[in-house]
Amino acid sequence: MSLLEVENITVSYGASQALFGVSARIDQGEVLALLGRNGMGKTTTIKAICRLLPLGSGRVMFDGSDLARVPAHKAARMGLGLIPEGRRCFTSLTVWENLHAAARKGYWDYSRVGSLFPRLIERRDQIAASLSGGEQQMLAIGRALMTNPRLLILDEATEGLAPLVRAEIWDAIAALKAQTGLSILLVDKSLSELREVADRATILERGVDVWQGEMAALSEQITAQHLGI
């Protein structure tokens, strides 16, 4: 049984349908890249998985439980750790306060998050609003880790960041995979970095999954056809 199974889901924003049947799965310890050009439904899929948008039809199973039966506020407690697009932190709280705001007991604690992102320790008493964009993204990832998720979901984690900081974030994701075997769902535009870290990929086109397979099988022909790369 996979940790996450998305089965043929549809999602609409009012009268406007965004997903027309998306399926995907993530096995324990696996890193899945969710790919697609702008507006193809990646963020909508992530929000539907996290119960932030209602399903029209289909099913999302997490560790054998149908998430439709789980109240939205409990989905996170079940182990879905979302870092949404735009890295939301509590801007008026300090780094330390942000990290502890949603913390739950488990492998990830302040010192382990600090080893992954030493800059967060250096800035522990600074308010989040005063951090650079890259540091805020590290804080957003650190906060999600402090909830001790079973599935970490990163939506555009490196978007708009300087190259050096992007490299730091990719190194951290690679370390998470190698050292802790955390299951991860990644949405990102950097295909070359995704190739380094993801095991499998699912490609969305106009709200439908059009390709699923091993990252190694993602040929130039497929990326040209579905991603325009």
Ligand code: ATP
């Ligand atoms: P991007 O890479 O640009 O973030 P995406 O693949 O994540 O794109 P979504 O944001 O999921 O795509 O959007 C899928 C479709 O749903 C698009 O047609 C978009 O215009 C539409 N959509 C997204 N959010 C809303 C909303 N709040 N209200 C209405 N339509 C929306």
